[in-house]
Amino acid sequence: MSSNSLVYVELHGHRGELLLNREKQKNALTGPLVDELKSGLQTLIEDPECHVILLRGSGGVFCAGLDVKAFFSPPTPAWVVDFADNWSSFHAALYACRKPVIGALEKYAIGGGAALALGCDLLVAGNQAFMHVLELEKGLAAPLNVAWLQIKWGAARSLDLALGAERWNGVELVKKGLAYKAVPDDLVLEEARALADRLAGYPPKGLIDMMGAIKAAASGEDFNTILARIRESLQM
Secondary structure: OOOOOOEEEEEEOOEEEEEEOOHHHOOOEOHHHHHHHHHHHHHHHHOOOOOEEEEEEHHHOOEOOEOHHHHHOOOOOOOHHHHHHHHHHHHHHHHHOOOOEEEEEOOEEEOHHHHHHHOOOEEEEEOOOEEEOOHHHHOOOOHHHHHHHHHHOHHHHHHHHHHHOOEEEHHHHHHOOOOOEEEOHHHHHHHHHHHHHHHHOOOHHHHHHHHHHHHHHHOOOOHHHHHHHHHHHOOO
16 A cells, blocks of 8 residues: 555454545545545455454545546546446445444535445444535436435435435434434544444454344345436436
């Protein structure tokens, strides 16, 4: 892992960490970052020493969503063509992951960043940190956000978050059942690591079996099937 890596993969005891490393761009998403995110997730899934995965952003920010400037600055980057498929593929791998994924929501998770936060199994959020599904304001659909909301929380929460198009802070996310815990903003990473380390201390087979059973009970379909149905309904 070099200092130029867009995603850092670290192992601390039995806690693996995936760190989005575009601090100056508020960890905004690009094709190369998603490629490294997919590779990093797979590395931690395959590592028997990693029992729990912590997902976070550098510089005290979770993720600002898509890097619009990178997408539309000429000449168009070659990775744009495959971005949607690669981004969906990452979420499919996240859904299939049988190791708990803890999210540390610092500052904000916007658009695609919200989808990333919603994909975490447990989310620790700052009291004033917020999640914002803003696609509706832009006249766009949000299939990945809708997919995660449907899988985990159902139609009522999907309508609330997507159609409301509001910024929900950590306290509100907990009240609505979208986050596990809200803590003072300067303690998010500390609390998320403590939670990850507690889970990582349990027998790993029990964790994997429990995760598999819960996800199997939640839906009999894989993520790509769910996403395809949502995209079809959105005529995408």
